[in-house]
C-alpha cells in the first residue's frame with residue numbers, strides 16, 4: 161500500500177552535489193528536513209567540490225586553509241524529491257548546486273560551470289538541445305571485492321554461461337531482462353527519459369540512450385542520476401557495474417557520447433539551413449570544438465585510465481576530426497531529418513563528469529561560433545588512417561593536464577576558479593598514482609636488475 165511520503169517518519173532524503181570527478185557528495189537526512197533545506201539550503205565545505213578522487217583535500221587549490229575551510233550553500237535543483245526505488249529503506253534524493261555564502265555561484269561546482277555556459281547561449285537567444293549515451297559494463301558482484309572485472313554470468317534465458325561479446329545481440333539483453341526492466345522502471349519514476357538499450361561489443365557491456373532535452377542542466381542531471389541508478393539496480397540483482405573508461409585492455413571502452421543542436425527563440429534548429437551540409441553555424445561550431453578539443457581533453461578524459469580508450473579501431477577517436485555519418489571521427493554529423501541536424505560528440509568517456517563534458521562541448525561550440533571559425537574538410541572513410549592531423553589530442557594524462565591548465569580560452573569560458581581547482585585536483589591524483597610501484601615493474605625488474 162502506498163504510504164503518504166510526508167508522514168513516513170522513517171523516510172530519508174539524500175541531498176548531494178557532484179565533485180569535480182562526478183562523485184556524489186552530500187548528506188542523508190530525515191525527510192522532514194526538506195522544508196528547511198528548501199529555504200536555507202544545506203551547508204557543505206567548498207573544499208568538498210575540489211576533493212581528489214579519493215575524497216582527500218587538495219591543499220594547493222586555495223579552498224582549504226586559506227578560506228578557513230568555509231562552507232558553501234547547496235540549494236536543491238528540483239522542486240520535488242526524486243524516489244530511489246532500488247534502496248532497501250524508504251528514501252528520496254535531490255541534486256543540489258553550490259553557492260558562496262554571499263549568494264553568488266560557487267564557480268568550481270561542476271553544475272555551476274555548466275550553468276555559466278547555458279547562460280552564455282541564453283544571452284544570444286539560443287537554447288542547446290542535448291542527449292547523452294552512456295556505456296557501462298555489468299560485472300560479477302565479486303569484481304568489487306577482488307578489484308578485477310569479471311563478466312557477469314547470464315542466468316536468465318539459456319541457462320548459466322558468461323556474457324558474450326556480441327554487439328547488438330538481443331539474446332544478450334534477454335539474459336539480463338529483469339535487470340533492465342528495473343532500470344527502465346527506475347528511470348520512469350525518476351523522470352529520466354531512457355530510450356533504447358543496446359548490447360555493446362564487450363562482455364557484459366551495454367549502452368542506454370537518454371532522450372534529448374532542450375535544457376543541458378537537465379540532461380546533465382539525468383546522466384548523473386542514471387549512473388547512480390545503474391549501480392544501485394546492479395547491486396539489487398547481484399551484479400556490479402562500472403563506467404570506468406577501459407576496464408578491459410582488449411575490449412571496447414565505455415564512451416559518453418553527446419548529441420547537440422541549438423534552437424533559436426522560435427524553436428528553429430540553427431544547425432539546419434535546408435541544405436544537405438547544414439548551416440554556417442554548424443560548421444563554425446564544429447571548427448571551435450576541434451580547435452578547443454586538445455585543451456578540453458582533461459574534461460572528456462579525466463583519469464589515468466581514460467587514455468587507454470583512445471585506440472585506433474576502437475570507435476573512440478584519436479584526434480580532432482569531423483565527418484558526416486562517420487563513426488571513426490571525433491565529431492559525427494549523423495544522417496538525420498533536417499530539423500534534427502546535430503553534432504554527435506564522441507570523445508568523452510563514461511568515466512567523465514557529465515556536467516563538465518556538456519560544459520566543454522558548449523564552450524568549444526561557442527568559441528567557434530563567436531569567432532566564425534571554419535573547419536578543414538570533413539573526413540571520408542577511416543579517420544584513424546589520417547596522417548598529420550591538425551589537432552592531435554593529448555594521448556597521456558600528464559599532457560592533458562598541462563594543456564588544460566595553460567588554456568586562457570577555457571579560463572575565459574569556464575572561469576579561472578574552476579580551471580585552477582580542477583587542474584590542482586588532477587595534479588594531486590597523478591602524483592598519488594605515480595607514487596605506487598606497479599606489479600609489472602616488480603615482475604619485469606626485481607629479479608633481473
Ligand SMILES: NC(=O)CC[C@H](N)C(=O)O
Pocket residue numbers: 295367412413414415416469474475476487506
Ligand atoms: N557505440 C559506439 O560507437 C562505441 C563507442 C566506444 N565503445 C567508445 O569507447 O566510445
